Amino acid sequence: MVINTNQNAVDASSALQRSQAAMNRSMARLSTGSKIVNPSDDAAGLSIVEKIQAQNSRIEAAQVNIQNAVSLSQTTDGFLNTMSKVLNRMSELTVQGIDGTKTAADKALYGEEFNELREQLRDIIGNGPNGTDSDPNWNTSSVDPAGSFNGISLFGARAQMTIVVGASGSQTMTVDAINLREIGGAMSNLLWDNAVDGSQANINVDSPGAVAAVNSAIEQVAKERAGMGAEQSRYEIVAQQLQVQQENLLAANSRIADVDVAIESTRLAKNEVLTQASVSMLHKANGLPQLVLRLLN
Secondary structure: OOOOOOOOHHHHHHHHHHHHHHHHHHHHHHHOEEEOOOHHHHHHHHHHHHHHHHHHHHEEHHHHHHEEEEEEEEHHHHHHHHHHHHHHHHHHHHHHOOOOOOOOOHHHHHHHHHHHHHHHHHHHHHHOOOOOOOOOOOOOOOOOOOOOOOOEEEOOOOOOOOEEEEOOOOEEEEEEOOOOOOOOHHHHHHHOOOOOOOOOOOOEEEEEEEEEEEHHHHHHHHHHHHHHHHHHHHHHHHHHHHHHHHHHHHEEEHHHHHHHHHHHHHHHHHHHHHHHHHHHHHHHHHHHHHHHHHHHH
């Protein structure tokens, strides 16, 4: 029996420190909900988690891109739907305008409505490059086209729009322009303004080719709407793929970084008991050297 070195106390103190450290670690994990409170808890896991979180952030950005593309597509389709209704009315007016039972006054009224509807189409499509010439072949009553999205003209000549739809940045979709200004197109022929470009006559409500011209414009708009519908379907598919990818990434991240409350609570309870036991044993170990006094008496 020795006095200077109390090995029992040293052992009890070491056990107390270990159980306290384990208890503190469990409390930190339970309070934060994370298994990796400090990098030393799981250095490799921390590296993986950081990569997963960065990839997840890029996926969220791609989802925003797709949502914006859907908004652009829906806006475009909304204008095309409006144009389709306008053209349907213009088609009706052309049939009435060439009817022999109508008086000149009647035809003048049909022609006035026809011209107003045509002006509305010009306002939606707007001024700007038409894909063939640098100037449009009609004037509009407004400076900016009604058919625009975030400052982008929806129905003029423009380059392909590239939408980033993946986390890597290399996964993209291209959105072609819907150019209703291009000379030679059905809509452009219908909206032609002889006062701006005298190379072609205006199409009026009673023009010989008015019915065919309006029908051709209706077909062009219907074709563009079908294309927009196909694009929207693809956006929905890509959005679903990104959602599945994000769910799997979050699940993987959770397995590495999130604490299992049931398991960690059990560890905490065990370490609390061990801490209490270590304190008790340390107290007893510190009292053992007092037995030496009996030998000295």
